Amino acid sequence: MSNRIIELRNITKSYGQVYALGGVDLHVDEAEVVGLVGDNGAGKSTLIKILAGAVPPTTGDILVRGKPVTGWNAAKSRQAGIETVFQDRALAVQQTITWNIFMGREIVGPLGFLRVRRQREEASRLMREIGFTSKVFGPNSIVGQLSGGERQGVAIARAIYNQADLIILDEPTTALSLTETAKVFHFVEQAKAAGRSILFIGHNIHHVYDISDRFVVLDRGRVATQIGKTELGSAEALIKFMEELAHPTEGGAHSGDAA
Ligand SMILES: Nc1ncnc2c1ncn2[C@@H]1O[C@H](COP(=O)(O)OP(=O)(O)OP(=O)(O)O)[C@@H](O)[C@H]1O
Ligand SMILES: [Mg+2]
Secondary structure: OOOEEEEEEEEEEEEOOEEEEEEEEEEEEOOOEEEEEEOOOOOHHHHHHHHOOOOOOOEEEEEEOOEEOOOOOHHHHHHOOEEEEEOOOOOOOOOEHHHHHHOOOOOEOOOOOEOHHHHHHHHHHHHHHOOOOOOOOOOOOEHHHOOHHHHHHHHHHHHHHOOOOEEEEEOOOOOOOHHHHHHHHHHHHHHHHOOOEEEEEOOOHHHHHHHOOEEEEEEOOEEEEEEEHHHHOOHHHHHHHHHHHHOOOOOOOOOOOOO
Protein backbone atom coordinates (compact mmCIF):
# COMPACT_ATOMS: atom_id res chain seq x y z
CA MET A 1 0.00 0.00 0.00
CA SER A 2 1.45 3.29 -1.11
CA ASN A 3 1.60 6.17 1.32
CA ARG A 4 1.30 8.43 -1.71
CA ILE A 5 -2.29 9.65 -1.66
CA ILE A 6 -2.26 11.30 -5.05
CA GLU A 7 0.19 12.03 -7.81
CA LEU A 8 -0.17 14.19 -10.89
CA ARG A 9 2.24 13.58 -13.76
CA ASN A 10 2.91 16.04 -16.51
CA ILE A 11 -0.50 17.70 -16.20
CA THR A 12 -1.35 20.38 -18.74
CA LYS A 13 -4.44 22.52 -18.92
CA SER A 14 -5.19 24.87 -21.75
CA TYR A 15 -8.05 27.29 -22.08
CA GLY A 16 -8.10 27.92 -25.79
CA GLN A 17 -4.70 29.41 -26.57
CA VAL A 18 -3.82 30.00 -22.92
CA TYR A 19 -1.87 27.32 -21.08
CA ALA A 20 -2.85 27.61 -17.43
CA LEU A 21 -0.66 24.59 -16.67
CA GLY A 22 2.25 23.57 -18.85
CA GLY A 23 3.23 20.14 -17.54
CA VAL A 24 3.03 19.87 -13.76
CA ASP A 25 4.18 17.05 -11.48
CA LEU A 26 2.75 17.14 -7.97
CA HIS A 27 2.22 14.59 -5.24
CA VAL A 28 0.90 14.53 -1.71
CA ASP A 29 1.78 11.78 0.77
CA GLU A 30 0.08 10.72 3.98
CA ALA A 31 0.16 13.09 6.94
CA GLU A 32 2.00 15.98 5.32
CA VAL A 33 1.12 19.61 4.81
CA VAL A 34 2.10 20.88 1.39
CA GLY A 35 2.14 24.61 0.72
CA LEU A 36 1.32 25.56 -2.85
CA VAL A 37 2.47 29.08 -3.67
CA GLY A 38 3.01 31.26 -6.70
CA ASP A 39 2.09 34.61 -8.18
CA ASN A 40 -1.38 35.59 -9.37
CA GLY A 41 -2.28 33.51 -12.40
CA ALA A 42 0.45 30.93 -11.75
CA GLY A 43 -2.11 28.13 -12.02
CA LYS A 44 -2.69 27.22 -8.35
CA SER A 45 -6.49 27.25 -8.45
CA THR A 46 -6.49 25.47 -11.80
CA LEU A 47 -4.32 22.75 -10.29
CA ILE A 48 -6.58 22.21 -7.32
CA LYS A 49 -9.68 22.24 -9.52
CA ILE A 50 -8.05 19.38 -11.39
CA LEU A 51 -7.28 17.57 -8.13
CA ALA A 52 -10.91 18.09 -7.07
CA GLY A 53 -12.09 16.68 -10.39
CA ALA A 54 -13.95 19.92 -11.08
CA VAL A 55 -12.13 20.54 -14.37
CA PRO A 56 -10.46 17.88 -16.52
CA PRO A 57 -6.79 18.23 -17.42
CA THR A 58 -5.97 18.63 -21.09
CA THR A 59 -3.25 15.97 -20.88
CA GLY A 60 -1.37 14.11 -18.17
CA ASP A 61 -1.76 11.23 -15.73
CA ILE A 62 -3.38 10.97 -12.31
CA LEU A 63 -2.37 8.20 -9.91
CA VAL A 64 -4.27 7.37 -6.73
CA ARG A 65 -2.17 5.45 -4.20
CA GLY A 66 0.22 4.56 -6.99
CA LYS A 67 -2.41 3.33 -9.45
CA PRO A 68 -3.29 5.24 -12.62
CA VAL A 69 -6.95 6.22 -12.85
CA THR A 70 -8.99 6.97 -15.95
CA GLY A 71 -12.05 9.19 -16.27
CA TRP A 72 -11.02 11.35 -13.33
CA ASN A 73 -13.94 13.45 -12.02
CA ALA A 74 -15.36 14.93 -8.81
CA ALA A 75 -16.79 11.61 -7.65
CA LYS A 76 -13.48 9.81 -8.17
CA SER A 77 -11.65 12.58 -6.39
CA ARG A 78 -13.91 12.11 -3.36
CA GLN A 79 -13.53 8.34 -3.53
CA ALA A 80 -9.78 8.90 -3.48
CA GLY A 81 -10.27 10.68 -0.15
CA ILE A 82 -9.85 14.23 -1.39
CA GLU A 83 -12.03 17.05 -0.04
CA THR A 84 -11.67 20.56 -1.32
CA VAL A 85 -12.69 23.52 0.82
CA PHE A 86 -13.54 26.59 -1.21
CA GLN A 87 -13.81 29.71 0.91
CA ASP A 88 -17.38 30.60 1.99
CA ARG A 89 -19.00 29.11 -1.06
CA ALA A 90 -19.19 25.68 0.58
CA LEU A 91 -21.34 26.55 3.61
CA ALA A 92 -25.02 27.27 4.07
CA VAL A 93 -24.94 30.26 6.42
CA GLN A 94 -28.58 30.07 7.54
CA GLN A 95 -28.13 26.48 8.72
CA THR A 96 -26.59 25.00 11.86
CA ILE A 97 -23.05 23.69 12.25
CA THR A 98 -24.44 20.14 12.39
CA TRP A 99 -26.48 20.61 9.23
CA ASN A 100 -23.45 21.91 7.38
CA ILE A 101 -21.20 19.07 8.48
CA PHE A 102 -23.65 16.37 7.39
CA MET A 103 -25.11 18.06 4.33
CA GLY A 104 -25.50 15.41 1.65
CA ARG A 105 -24.25 12.61 3.91
CA GLU A 106 -26.79 12.59 6.72
CA ILE A 107 -26.86 9.81 9.30
CA VAL A 108 -30.17 7.96 8.87
CA GLY A 109 -31.72 5.09 10.82
CA PRO A 110 -33.09 1.85 9.31
CA LEU A 111 -36.42 3.49 8.44
CA GLY A 112 -34.78 6.46 6.81
CA PHE A 113 -35.31 8.82 9.73
CA LEU A 114 -32.63 11.36 10.36
CA ARG A 115 -30.63 10.46 13.48
CA VAL A 116 -30.72 14.00 14.82
CA ARG A 117 -29.13 13.27 18.19
CA ARG A 118 -26.40 11.06 16.74
CA GLN A 119 -25.55 13.81 14.27
CA ARG A 120 -25.44 16.44 17.00
CA GLU A 121 -23.13 14.29 19.13
CA GLU A 122 -20.95 13.45 16.17
CA ALA A 123 -20.76 17.15 15.19
CA SER A 124 -19.76 18.00 18.72
CA ARG A 125 -17.03 15.32 18.68
CA LEU A 126 -15.70 16.53 15.31
CA MET A 127 -15.58 20.13 16.45
CA ARG A 128 -13.59 19.03 19.52
CA GLU A 129 -11.31 16.94 17.31
CA ILE A 130 -10.29 19.98 15.31
CA GLY A 131 -9.85 22.05 18.45
CA PHE A 132 -12.99 24.17 18.20
CA THR A 133 -13.23 25.22 21.81
CA SER A 134 -15.82 28.01 21.72
CA LYS A 135 -18.07 28.08 24.76
CA VAL A 136 -20.55 30.25 22.93
CA PHE A 137 -21.17 28.07 19.89
CA GLY A 138 -22.40 24.49 19.79
CA PRO A 139 -23.63 22.06 17.13
CA ASN A 140 -26.95 23.91 16.90
CA SER A 141 -25.42 27.32 16.30
CA ILE A 142 -26.17 28.99 13.01
CA VAL A 143 -23.09 29.15 10.80
CA GLY A 144 -23.88 32.75 9.83
CA GLN A 145 -23.04 33.77 13.42
CA LEU A 146 -19.58 32.24 13.30
CA SER A 147 -16.43 34.15 12.45
CA GLY A 148 -14.62 33.49 9.18
CA GLY A 149 -12.01 31.31 10.84
CA GLU A 150 -14.63 29.29 12.65
CA ARG A 151 -16.48 28.77 9.37
CA GLN A 152 -13.32 27.35 7.87
CA GLY A 153 -13.25 25.10 10.92
CA VAL A 154 -16.73 23.80 10.10
CA ALA A 155 -15.63 23.12 6.52
CA ILE A 156 -12.56 21.26 7.80
CA ALA A 157 -14.73 19.28 10.26
CA ARG A 158 -16.94 18.28 7.36
CA ALA A 159 -13.92 17.14 5.36
CA ILE A 160 -12.83 15.03 8.32
CA TYR A 161 -16.32 13.55 8.68
CA ASN A 162 -16.16 12.63 5.00
CA GLN A 163 -12.98 10.72 5.91
CA ALA A 164 -10.79 12.85 3.73
CA ASP A 165 -7.18 11.71 3.52
CA LEU A 166 -6.32 14.96 1.80
CA ILE A 167 -7.97 18.29 2.55
CA ILE A 168 -7.34 21.05 0.04
CA LEU A 169 -7.68 24.65 1.18
CA ASP A 170 -7.53 27.36 -1.49
CA GLU A 171 -6.63 30.67 0.17
CA PRO A 172 -8.61 29.94 3.33
CA THR A 173 -7.28 32.92 5.24
CA THR A 174 -7.24 35.74 2.68
CA ALA A 175 -10.27 37.55 4.08
CA LEU A 176 -9.48 36.85 7.72
CA SER A 177 -8.02 38.82 10.61
CA LEU A 178 -4.88 37.58 12.36
CA THR A 179 -6.82 35.95 15.19
CA GLU A 180 -9.09 34.20 12.71
CA THR A 181 -6.13 33.10 10.65
CA ALA A 182 -4.57 31.62 13.78
CA LYS A 183 -7.77 29.64 14.32
CA VAL A 184 -7.63 28.18 10.83
CA PHE A 185 -3.99 27.19 11.36
CA HIS A 186 -4.94 25.56 14.62
CA PHE A 187 -7.61 23.55 12.78
CA VAL A 188 -5.09 22.58 10.13
CA GLU A 189 -2.62 21.44 12.82
CA GLN A 190 -5.32 19.33 14.46
CA ALA A 191 -6.37 17.78 11.15
CA LYS A 192 -2.72 16.91 10.53
CA ALA A 193 -2.36 15.44 14.01
CA ALA A 194 -5.39 13.28 13.17
CA GLY A 195 -3.38 11.85 10.27
CA ARG A 196 -4.82 13.92 7.41
CA SER A 197 -2.79 15.57 4.71
CA ILE A 198 -3.35 19.15 3.69
CA LEU A 199 -2.66 21.04 0.50
CA PHE A 200 -2.64 24.68 1.47
CA ILE A 201 -2.69 27.55 -1.00
CA GLY A 202 -1.96 31.05 0.19
CA HIS A 203 -0.48 34.38 -0.76
CA ASN A 204 0.96 35.18 2.64
CA ILE A 205 4.25 33.30 2.47
CA HIS A 206 4.88 33.64 6.21
CA HIS A 207 1.55 31.95 6.91
CA VAL A 208 2.12 29.20 4.38
CA TYR A 209 5.65 28.70 5.65
CA ASP A 210 4.57 28.26 9.25
CA ILE A 211 2.16 25.40 8.64
CA SER A 212 3.72 23.53 5.70
CA ASP A 213 6.24 20.67 5.68
CA ARG A 214 7.00 21.01 1.99
CA PHE A 215 6.55 23.72 -0.64
CA VAL A 216 5.66 23.66 -4.28
CA VAL A 217 6.28 26.91 -6.13
CA LEU A 218 4.28 27.39 -9.30
CA ASP A 219 5.44 29.89 -11.88
CA ARG A 220 3.40 30.58 -15.00
CA GLY A 221 1.93 27.10 -15.13
CA ARG A 222 5.09 25.20 -14.23
CA VAL A 223 6.66 23.93 -11.03
CA ALA A 224 9.62 26.23 -10.40
CA THR A 225 10.74 24.23 -7.39
CA GLN A 226 9.67 21.68 -4.80
CA ILE A 227 11.47 21.97 -1.52
CA GLY A 228 11.24 20.69 2.05
CA LYS A 229 11.06 23.03 5.01
CA THR A 230 14.42 22.12 6.54
CA GLU A 231 16.14 22.45 3.17
CA LEU A 232 14.51 25.85 2.64
CA GLY A 233 15.34 27.13 6.11
CA SER A 234 13.19 30.25 6.32
CA ALA A 235 10.17 32.05 4.94
CA GLU A 236 12.54 34.77 3.73
CA ALA A 237 14.35 32.25 1.51
CA LEU A 238 11.04 31.34 -0.10
CA ILE A 239 10.09 35.00 -0.57
CA LYS A 240 13.48 35.70 -2.12
CA PHE A 241 13.10 32.78 -4.50
CA MET A 242 9.67 34.00 -5.59
CA GLU A 243 10.86 37.56 -6.06
CA GLU A 244 13.66 36.24 -8.22
CA LEU A 245 11.07 34.46 -10.38
CA ALA A 246 9.03 37.64 -10.75
CA HIS A 247 12.00 39.92 -11.41
CA PRO A 248 14.91 37.82 -12.65
CA THR A 249 18.35 39.32 -12.16
CA GLU A 250 21.64 38.45 -13.86
CA GLY A 251 22.71 35.00 -12.72
CA GLY A 252 19.32 34.47 -10.97
CA ALA A 253 16.65 31.81 -11.28
CA HIS A 254 15.75 32.73 -14.87
CA SER A 255 19.18 33.41 -16.25
CA GLY A 256 18.97 30.24 -18.34
CA ASP A 257 15.77 31.27 -20.13
CA ALA A 258 17.45 33.31 -22.83
CA ALA A 259 19.59 30.38 -23.96
N1 LIG B 1 -11.93 29.24 -16.96
C1 LIG B 1 -10.85 29.84 -17.48
N2 LIG B 1 -10.84 30.28 -18.76
C2 LIG B 1 -9.76 30.87 -19.28
N3 LIG B 1 -8.62 31.07 -18.62
C3 LIG B 1 -8.56 30.66 -17.36
C4 LIG B 1 -9.66 30.03 -16.71
N4 LIG B 1 -9.29 29.71 -15.44
C5 LIG B 1 -8.02 30.15 -15.31
N5 LIG B 1 -7.58 30.71 -16.46
C6 LIG B 1 -6.24 31.27 -16.67
O1 LIG B 1 -5.29 30.33 -16.23
C7 LIG B 1 -4.22 30.98 -15.54
C8 LIG B 1 -4.07 30.39 -14.15
O2 LIG B 1 -5.18 30.80 -13.36
P1 LIG B 1 -5.40 30.31 -11.85
O3 LIG B 1 -6.71 30.81 -11.40
O4 LIG B 1 -5.17 28.85 -11.78
O5 LIG B 1 -4.21 31.07 -11.11
P2 LIG B 1 -3.91 31.19 -9.56
O6 LIG B 1 -2.51 30.76 -9.36
O7 LIG B 1 -4.95 30.50 -8.76
O8 LIG B 1 -3.98 32.76 -9.32
P3 LIG B 1 -4.48 33.60 -8.03
O9 LIG B 1 -3.30 33.61 -7.11
O10 LIG B 1 -4.73 34.95 -8.58
O11 LIG B 1 -5.68 32.95 -7.47
C9 LIG B 1 -4.55 32.47 -15.57
O12 LIG B 1 -3.85 33.05 -16.62
C10 LIG B 1 -6.03 32.50 -15.81
O13 LIG B 1 -6.41 33.66 -16.48
MG1 LIG C 1 -6.34 31.11 -7.29
